[in-house]
Amino acid sequence: MNIILLGPPGAGKGTQAHHLVETRDMIQLSTGDMLREAKDSGSEMGRIVADVMARGDLVTDEIVIGLIRERLQGEKRGGFIFDGFPRTLAQADALADLLEEQDETLDAVIELRVDDEALVERITARSTCGACGEVYNDITKPWPADGKCVKCGSTDIRRRADDTADALRNRLMEYYKKTSPLIGYYYAHGQLTTVDGLGEIEAVQTAIEGALDREGSGA
Numbered sequence: 001m002n003i004i005l006l007g008p009p010g011a012g013k014g015t016q017a018h019h020l021v022e023t024r025d026m027i028q029l030s031t032g033d034m035l036r037e038a039k040d041s042g043s044e045m046g047r048i049v050a051d052v053m054a055r056g057d058l059v060t061d062e063i064v065i066g067l068i069r070e071r072l073q074g075e076k077r078g079g080f081i082f083d084g085f086p087r088t089l090a091q092a093d094a095l096a097d098l099l100e101e102q103d104e105t106l107d108a109v110i111e112l113r114v115d116d117e118a119l120v121e122r123i124t125a126r127s128t129c130g131a132c133g134e135v136y137n138d139i140t141k142p143w144p145a146d147g148k149c150v151k152c153g154s155t156d157i158r159r160r161a162d163d164t165a166d167a168l169r170n171r172l173m174e175y176y177k178k179t180s181p182l183i184g185y186y187y188a189h190g191q192l193t194t195v196d197g198l199g200e201i202e203a204v205q206t207a208i209e210g211a212l213d214r215e216g217s218g219a
């Protein structure tokens, strides 16, 4: 089963993707993570995208489509979770072509709906474990007092350089201008399921699982 998690920055796509990786042996394909890795490794592509990402703008379609193309040719396990991709209509069309080339289908698009005020609160409180990617929130899920990640024991707590008020404003604007039209696009394709992303993490998980089970049973 291949699915897209669609939603603005801070909607909880990464958190929900991690859960699906654990429970369904799916593979998370986060273009944001791939780009951050490229940046940290100091590669040429990393240097090209660094400023664009720091501003909160989108990198070119060509770059992210190339990253996804490469990963789709690898192992497939329980299927792919596209997290933060596609973000433009051109990327959505490219994804459809890439899946077809691999004889794969897109089985569901889950939109995580969250209001803007909640997003700003979530993002400015967000941190992640540099070793395993576990996501924390200063208020709802703080980094443990002993300084060790609950999942892997690492002490490498990180905050993203683009989780600042200015970059966030830009990222939200990019989302509404370029990515939110995908909601209509997938609705028109009969593939969209909207989930309330404001609930507790477990409630959102349950809603997503329900949507995927319905999809899997053909209901």
Ligand code: AMP
Binding pocket: 009, 031, 032, 033, 035, 052, 053, 054, 056, 057, 058, 059, 060, 061, 064, 083, 084, 085, 086, 087, 091, 162, 171
């Ligand atoms: P994310 O971790 O998904 O919030 O992505 C972080 C940043 O990476 C974004 O603000 C963009 O600059 C860039 N990025 C990630 N995915 C894409 C994409 N599909 N298209 C264009 N830019 C992307």
